[in-house]
Amino acid sequence: MLKEWLGMAEGILQDLHQDHEQVSALLDQLIKTESGAERTPLFKELMTMLLAHAHAEQNVLYKKMEKSDDEKARSFAFEGTNEHQIVEQQLQQMSRARNKASEQWTAQLTVLKELVNHHVKEEESTGFTCARKEFDREQLEKFGEQFRRQKEKLMAEA
Numbered sequence: 001m002l003k004e005w006l007g008m009a010e011g012i013l014q015d016l017h018q019d020h021e022q023v024s025a026l027l028d029q030l031i032k033t034e035s036g037a038e039r040t041p042l043f044k045e046l047m048t049m050l051l052a053h054a055h056a057e058q059n060v061l062y063k064k065m066e067k068s069d070d071e072k073a074r075s076f077a078f079e080g081t082n083e084h085q086i087v088e089q090q091l092q093q094m095s096r097a098r099n100k101a102s103e104q105w106t107a108q109l110t111v112l113k114e115l116v117n118h119h120v121k122e123e124e125s126t127g128f129t130c131a132r133k134e135f136d137r138e139q140l141e142k143f144g145e146q147f148r149r150q151k152e153k154l155m156a157e158a
Contacts, residue, residue: 029042035101040100051154
């Protein structure tokens with residue numbers, strides 16, 4: 001049902017949703033994995049993807065929403081940027097830990113998952129609604145292309 005509602009022609013919103021699904025799957029996989037040796041490459045993949053996603057999303061979508069006439073859209077974009085910063089700090093802290101199998105690291109992972117889930121839930125309701133009001137389908141398509149290009153570039157540089 002949700003898939004049809006998101007629709008293929010939704011440009012960037014479709015891209016964001018697909019990324020959210022991938023990130024969620026990676027987080028679940030990390031939580032289920034208990035060995036540090038297995039967690040390290042998974043975490044690296046998660047971190048690269050989350051940071052590229054967040055930065056591309058901010059540049060392509062949030063910056064435009066921050067200039068909106070609609071207070072709700074502006075507020076969402078500013079809050080989203082702030083949440084990205086918190087996720088980024090959490091990732092940096094987790095990446096420095098030597099023992100990715102420790103209880104402390106597992107707790108940090110749980111917090112990361114909660115932060116991401118909260119952000120995704122808000123974005124796919126409030127954020128997507130504001131974006132649909134703010135931009136037409138053609139603009140969303142164009143943003144999708146820009147987002148994919150930026151994300152690929154950021155992931156290649158990571």
